[in-house]
Each structure stands twice: as C-alpha cells, then as structure tokens.
Amino acid sequence: MGIKMSKRQSMNDGPTPMRPGKAKSRKYRELWKRPGYLVRRLHQIHVGLFAEECGGEDLTPVQFGILTVLQNGEEMDQLTLSTSVGIDRTSGADVIRRLERRGYVTRDASDHDRRAKIIRITHLGKDCVSRVRPMMARAQERLIGPLDDQERDEFLRLVEKLVNANNEASRAPLGTV
Amino acid sequence: MGIKMSKRQSMNDGPTPMRPGKAKSRKYRELWKRPGYLVRRLHQIHVGLFAEECGGEDLTPVQFGILTVLQNGEEMDQLTLSTSVGIDRTSGADVIRRLERRGYVTRDASDHDRRAKIIRITHLGKDCVSRVRPMMARAQERLIGPLDDQERDEFLRLVEKLVNANNEASRAPLGTV
DNA sequence: CCAAAAAGAGAAGTATACTCCTTTAAGCAG
C-alpha cells in the first residue's frame, strides 16, 4: 500500500555520500555536504526503516503518530490533531481519512461546533498501536543505532535544538518574499 | 507551483516540540522524543526555508540537487542521475520531466543504448543554478544557524555518520520484512 | 545465433505535504 520496500531494498543507495577531505572550495558546493541534503536522506532512511520494521502492518510514521496522540488525549478536532503531529491541516485530513477507511479512527461532526470533525480512536486503532509500538521503537533504535550513547544524546539534543529554534523562526513574520 | 509558503507561513507550528523533563516511562512514548519525528520535522523545516529563500524561483531542493549534479558531470542517464541525488528512478523521472518542461534540461535518447535517456543541462538551467546557489546557501545557513560552530561540526559529523551507516544497512539483505 | 536474463524507462497507484480557493458555521458588533 505505497511504502513497502521489502527484501530487495530500493532504499536506493545514493551517491554513497562520502567524499574524502578535498572539498572546501565553496561552502555547500557538493551535495553531500549540504545539511539539507543529509537531513532529507536521513528522513528517507527513517521512513524505510519504519516500513521494514512494521512488516505487514502497512502503517506510516505519520499515521502512527496520529494514532499515538489520539491514544493519550482522546478525542480531537482535525486541526488540533494535525498540528499536534506537525503537519498542516490538509495533509492531516488526508491521513485521517485513510485511517478512518481502515477503521482505526472515527470522524463525527461536533455537537457544539458543526464545522469541526471530532476524531476518536477505535478499539481496532488501539490494538494497532499496541502491536506497532515495539516495531516503531525498533525502527528508532536502528536509525540512531550507529551512534554510541554519548553521540546519541548529543545528536538528539542538537536536532531538538534546531527543530525548536526554527519552529520559532517559521512563525516569525520574516516578511519578504 | 506547489511549494511556496510565502508570507503567512504555514510551515505549521507543530506541537512546539518541547516538554520539560518529566518524560521517561517508556523510551519513545512521546512523539517529541522520537528521533524519526525530529528528523521529519527538520526535513519539513528545510523544505520550508529553501522555498522561502528561493523566493520566486519556484525550485525545490531536489530539483536544485539534480541541476547541480548535472553542472558538474554533464550528461547522464536518468537512473545514474536519480541515484546520485538519492532518490529512486521513478521519482527521478518525475523530477527530471518537470525540469525539462521548464527548459532547464534536455532528455534525448542515447545513441549507443536506445533504452537510456541522456539528460543534459541547458543554458537556462545553468543560469538558474547560478542565480539560486546563494539562496540555497542561505537556506542551509538558516537551517543550522541556531547551532554554534562547534555544535554545527558535531551535528554534521553525526548526521553524516547516520546516513552513511544506514545506507549500508539498507543495502544489506536483512531479508525478513 | 537465439533464447533467457538483466537493465532503462514508463504507467498506474498510493502516501505525505504543501498551495490556493471556496463553503459553511460560529462569534461578535452594531
């Protein structure tokens, strides 16, 4: 159902992003040294690892994120749910519609606000979360597995710092363009 | 033309991924601590910053990646080009087709291998790269801007390590599914 | 030399993740 990747990986192999030391001329001349490129590749890798670990469940990281948020807070409108996993509302609506189609959530109009759709997780959805949680954890472990404990902490600290800081930046006016 | 994002940002704002210290129960219980989630958010942020910096050029990071690879090596078949920027061949074919539509590259059948399409960058494409390169650099700077010099080096080292290591992992048999 | 295997490409289908525009509903001001 979209992702899958199974055996004969096709998580491509890229340019084997390692070039010795000889680079330096202009800062981001080579693709393999651009932070954005590395982040995109790492994201791809995570999606691949997640799909691999989740075997036959056919669930994506974002779908699982939605389900885990619902399992804590229970009951949310689409917009709140979407922003709480860090995607915009139209993307969220798509993801949630797919989850509904599979019986993992319900979408009912709210009583006191007939514009809003209230999303609730179903038993089927909860079962799915229980089943997939350990697979998700394995994917996370594999993603940062190549780092030792100290590096892991440092990596997570730095990524969090970047995400939080740029989160602010993106909500700032910044005008231009 | 798709991405854009302009003024009233909508690079969403997410859950403001910071929760004090109280988390710990199970390793990846909270979304905001999952490495995969953080990497996905950072990727989103980069795409947003890139679009913002590239103003009216309407070029995506991947499109720019393709163009810069072409500007170095000149002339490549679609498959080599796709893997050299780290995407699979069908995605690459899509991207390249769009670049062709805008006159940035040409796609001609090869003489000695009539299966292959040979991609070449045009003058228009080269002009575009010159124009966009400084914008791309600014996006990269902004992405890792929140880190000091020492952290930056460490972050890039760790991400590179993860990408390289998992690159290997994904080409390993690993069978299962 | 000819059949089988492998390689490049394309088409159809799906998921994420946006854009902009519209519809509908809610809340508030006069």
Add this chain to the structure above:
DNA sequence: CTGCTTAAAGGAGTATACTTCTCTTTTTGG
C-alpha cells in the same frame, strides 16, 4: 437580528517519493 470577521473543513492542483507491472532493448549463456 443582520452583517463582518474568523475558524474548520473540503476541493483542486502540484511536488516528492515510493510501489508494482509492463515494454523495449541490451547483454549474455548455451
């Protein structure tokens, strides 16, 4: 109560990034 603004959702459209299946061409093995 009526009109104004805002908020939630949906539709149409696009880009990235996969999947699987198919077509054609090339290479290779007998």
